[in-house]
Ligand code: 3PY
C-alpha cells in the first residue's frame with residue numbers, strides 16, 4: 652500500500668516529523684506507531700544526504716517516507732522522489748504559479764516535467780520495469796502544497812485546481828502569524844479554526860487531500876472532523892523531552 656492508495660481509500664494517517672538529520676534517529680522514530688515519517692528540510696536539519704540515507708529505515712519499518720522541501724526548492728521535490736519519498740510537502744506555496752512549478756517537478760509528462768532518473772526509488776520499491784514506473788509514479792506519489800499565508804488562502808481554489816497538486820497541507824503556526832498580522836504565533840488559535848475547517852472543506856470539494864501539522868495532539872479528533880486525513884505530530888525534540896519527562900515523573904513518584 653502506498654500513501655496515495657491509503658489516502659485515496661479515505662484512511663486517516665499520522666506522520667512523525669523528523670528534523671534530526673541522522674538515519675539512526677529516524678530508525679527509532681520509524682519504529683513507533685506512526686503511519687509515515689516526514690523528513691523536514693525546511694526548518695529541520697535534513698539535507699540531501701540525510702534524506703537519501705533516512706528513507707531506508709523508514710521503508711524497512713514499513714512506513715511511508717515523506718519529505719518537506721525548503722521554500723521554493725521545487726527541484727528538491729524531484730530529488731526526494733528519486734530517493735524514494737512517497738509524498739512531498741512544499742512550504743509557502745503562495746500563488747498558482749508556485750503550485751504549477753511544484754506540480755511540474757513532482758509529475759512525469761504529460762502532467763508535469765519531472766526528469767527521468769528514479770535511481771534509488773525504483774530499486775527501493777523493487778521495480779525493474781522502467782515503463783511501469785513511468786506509468787504508475789504520477790498516481791503513486793502525493794504532492795502537498797502548503798497553505799500557510801493569506802496569499803495562499805486568497806488563491807486556494809486555484810492551487811487546488813492545479814493539475815498535479817494532490818492535496819494541501821496547512822501550516823497552522825505560520826498561518827497564525829499571517830492571521831494576526833504578525834502579532835502572535837499560536838498553532839491552536841481558536842480564531843482561525845473556522846477558516847481551517849473551510850480550507851479542508853474546499854479541498855474535499857476539489858477532490859484533493861487535506862493535511863495539517865498538529866501541535867496539540869488533543870486536537871487531532873477536531874481536525875479529522877473538519878476533514879483533515881494526513882496529520883503530522885512532531886518533532887523528535889518533543890518525543891525525547893516528553894519521554895524523559897514521563898520517565899522522570901515516574902522515577903520521582905510524582
Ligand atoms: C507551520 O505550522 O507553519 C508549519 O510549517 C508546520 O511545520
Ligand code: MG
Pocket residue numbers: 742799822824825
Ligand atoms: Mg510553516
